[in-house]
Amino acid sequence: MEQIDQSLIERYLANELTLSERNAVERRAQDDAQFRKDFAEYQLSIEAIKLSERDALKNRFRQRDKMLDQKNNGGRQGTPFYMLMMTAAAVISILVAWYFLYTPDRTIDEAKNETRDSTFLVQNPPVVIDTLKTNKPVQPQNPSRPKSVKPMQQIFAENFEAYKDETMDIASRSDEEDLTPTDKLLLNYWEGNYKEAQVAFNNMTPKDRQNDNYRFIYANVLMSLNKTTEAGLILTGVQQNHKSIYASESRFYLGLCNLKAGKIEEARKNLEAYLDDQDVQHKEKAKKILAALNE
Amino acid sequence: MRAEATLSFSSRHSGLYVMEKENKTSANALLHSLSGGNMAVLDQLYDDYRDDFIRWAGQRFHIQNRDDLIDAWHDTMIMFYENVRDKKLTHLTCEVKTYLFTIGYRRLLKMHNKLKRTDLVDEFDANISIDESINVYEYEEVNEQHQTILKDAVKELPEKSRQILVMRFMDGKSVPEIMKALGYTSENAVSVTLSRGLKRLKEIISERMDAEKVWNR
Numbered sequence: 001m002e003q004i005d006q007s008l009i010e011r012y013l014a015n016e017l018t019l020s021e022r023n024a025v026e027r028r029a030q031d032d033a034q035f036r037k038d039f040a041e042y043q044l045s046i047e048a049i050k051l052s053e054r055d056a057l058k059n060r061f062r063q064r065d066k067m068l069d070q071k072n073n074g075g076r077q078g079t080p081f082y083m084l085m086m087t088a089a090a091v092i093s094i095l096v097a098w099y100f101l102y103t104p105d106r107t108i109d110e111a112k113n114e115t116r117d118s119t120f121l122v123q124n125p126p127v128v129i130d131t132l133k134t135n136k137p138v139q140p141q142n143p144s145r146p147k148s149v150k151p152m153q154q155i156f157a158e159n160f161e162a163y164k165d166e167t168m169d170i171a172s173r174s175d176e177e178d179l180t181p182t183d184k185l186l187l188n189y190w191e192g193n194y195k196e197a198q199v200a201f202n203n204m205t206p207k208d209r210q211n212d213n214y215r216f217i218y219a220n221v222l223m224s225l226n227k228t229t230e231a232g233l234i235l236t237g238v239q240q241n242h243k244s245i246y247a248s249e250s251r252f253y254l255g256l257c258n259l260k261a262g263k264i265e266e267a268r269k270n271l272e273a274y275l276d277d278q279d280v281q282h283k284e285k286a287k288k289i290l291a292a293l294n295e
Numbered sequence: 296m297r298a299e300a301t302l303s304f305s306s307r308h309s310g311l312y313v314m315e316k317e318n319k320t321s322a323n324a325l326l327h328s329l330s331g332g333n334m335a336v337l338d339q340l341y342d343d344y345r346d347d348f349i350r351w352a353g354q355r356f357h358i359q360n361r362d363d364l365i366d367a368w369h370d371t372m373i374m375f376y377e378n379v380r381d382k383k384l385t386h387l388t389c390e391v392k393t394y395l396f397t398i399g400y401r402r403l404l405k406m407h408n409k410l411k412r413t414d415l416v417d418e419f420d421a422n423i424s425i426d427e428s429i430n431v432y433e434y435e436e437v438n439e440q441h442q443t444i445l446k447d448a449v450k451e452l453p454e455k456s457r458q459i460l461v462m463r464f465m466d467g468k469s470v471p472e473i474m475k476a477l478g479y480t481s482e483n484a485v486s487v488t489l490s491r492g493l494k495r496l497k498e499i500i501s502e503r504m505d506a507e508k509v510w511n512r
Contacts, residue, residue, distance in 0.1 A: 006490060014463055038497075045496040046464050048445035052457075053465055054373055055446060060334075061369045064341055072346070179478075180454055202334050203458070 005035065009042050059206035067233045155292055156228075156260045159285045162220040163249055164190065182208050189217055194224040212237075212244035219253060232257030248277045252286055259289070268293055323386050330379045332466060341372050344392055348399055356403050367406070371399040380466065444507060448499040456492030463489055 011017050012025050029036045169190050179187065184200035201209065201218045208214055216238050222231035235254040238244050251274040258267035271286045280286075329336040348371070349364045358364055375395055378384035387394050449457060455477075462468040462476065474485045 006494065010490065010493065015467070041497045041501055042493065044445065044500055045448075045493055048449050048496060048500060049457075049460050049464055050377075051442055052446050052449040053461060057373050057376065058369050060338075061341060061372060064338060065345075065365060068342060068345060178455075181458075198335075199332075205454075 005038070006042075009039055013042060013046050056206065059209070060202070063209065066237075067230065070233055070236065151292075152259045152262055152264070155289055156256050159282075159289055160223060160253075160256050162189070162192075162194075162224050163216070163246065163253065163281070165281070168217070181205075182214065185214065185217065185221075189221060192224075194221045197221045198225065212241050213246060216244050216246040216250055216253075219250070223253065223257065228257045228260040232261065248274070248280050249282075251277075252280065252282045255286070255289070264293060326379055326384065326386065329376070330382060330385075337372065337376055340375075340391065340395070341368075344395055347392070348396060351396065352399060352403055355400075356407060358403075363406075367399055367402050370402050371395055374398050374402075382467070440507065441504075444503045445500060448496055448503060451499055452492055452496060456488055456495070459485060459489050460492050460496070 008017075008021075008025060012022060017025065025039070029039045168186055181200045181203035185197050185204065188194070188197035188200055198218075198221050201214065201221065204214065209218075215234050219231040219234040219238065222228070222234070232254060235250045235257060238247060238250045239254060241247075244250065251270045255267045255270035255274060258264070258270060268290065271290050274280060274286050275283060275290075325336050345368055348368050349361065352358065352364050352367060353361075372395070375384075375398060389397075452460070458477070459473055462473050463470075468476070470482050470485050470489070473479070473489075474482050477485070479485050
């Protein structure tokens with residue numbers, strides 16, 4: 001097949017021909033048997049690329065399924081969530097009924113008519129939000145929540161730094177021309193280009209994306225991009241599989257994700273377990289965070 | 296072949312709401328973002344509607360096997376993505392959730408029709424109005440034997456060639472764009488790798504098809 005024909009077909013397949021040029025190609029495919037065969041084979045090649053991309057997408061979705069299922073099961077532990085909620089509601093109702101009906105020295109009326117001296121009561125100022133000046137929905141003010149959430153985020157911000165060691169530096173390994181998506185992940189990660197690193201990870205082969213060492217790095221990328229929920233799920237997997245050379249370090253980062261999500265007990269547990277390992281990088285930080293949590 | 300209208304993302308879905316807010320962009324811009332290769336948009340849509348779809352489709356089609364429903368959701372998201380990527384879908388006349396469920400509905404209906412369960416159409420239409428004007432591009436199924444040959448052929452290409460072919464023919468990128476994205480120093484280098492890769496792929500497929508005696512085209 002002549003080079004010019006291949007170039008023409010390439011442009012046809014890339015939708016870069018004008019209508020008249022397209023018609024000319026199609027006419028030629030009708031008249032010229034050899035051209036028709038080549039043309040059909042090129043079309044099939046495009047179909048092959050499409051199918052292979054679909055496979056890559058399916059693998060991507062399977063990974064998300066794992067994360068979503070893990071997330072869903074995390075809070076429910078096999079029992080349907082609504083059943084747990086119903087049980088909790090029933091228990092609370094019984095306790096309330098018992099309290100009012102069977103406590104001899106207290107009646108329902110007494111419970112309702114508690115008189116208190118209002119002299120020393122500190123009242124919250126009325127909530128007045130000018131909704132004309134903001135598009136945000138009016139949120140009820142809750143004075144206790146920000147107190148617990150903000151310090152956790154501060155602790156996260158003060159202590160999070162993407163994990164790096166010299167083995168990750170690929171600068172001396174390859175010319176830029178030959179970089180694979182995996183190399184790009186490492187290079188961009190090393191240089192702190194986290195968005196590019198995220199793109200590179202998504203371009204890696206499904207097999208590489210399943211590799212726990214790369215998954216650990218990817219979790220750090222996500223944390224750097226403030227996507228700590230997804231990062232936490234990945235780190236949990238890395239932790240449980242225990243195949244990665246970063247399995248021990250993953251505990252520290254998982255602890256940070258827990259902190260960001262306000263899961264203080266889980267964070268404490270992970271950081272304590274992290275300190276059990278002698279050969280880890282962020283011992284001092286972990287101790288500092290634990291001290292802050294115990295204050 | 297273009298589905299037109301306005302896309303209104305539901306702010307009930309917090310993930311999308313946050314994404315929309317953070318990017319300070321309209322829902323149509325999200326479609327644009329996805330067509331530009333921002334896969335985070337696809338991930339977010341996948342996560343936000345997967346469980347709703349599984350619940351809804353499981354009840355509607357009386358499907359007990361969760362894997363079947365997950366497969367249907369995968370196909371749905373793939374079809375949606377391909378529509379957006381190929382610029383067949385640039386904006387919508389309905390909510391994105393409705394659009395996705397319409398694709399899923401048709402996918403499941405096809406599966407059920409194979410099992411001769413056509414009674415489900417009325418049941419579905421009676422409860423949820425499917426707008427027939429919503430243009431849903433559906434891909435044609437290539438037979439399984441061909442699929443294996445075609446996919447295996449792509450795996451034999453060098454990674455760089457495969458990447459360039461995908462960018463050129465799937466993502467619709469021009470040679471200069473590919474040159475820039477992959478850090479090539481000349482357009483000629485990209486064109487040569489592209490042509491060689493495509494030619495090699497064609498040869499592999501042709502050889503395999505001949506060997507399998509399934510070449511009927």
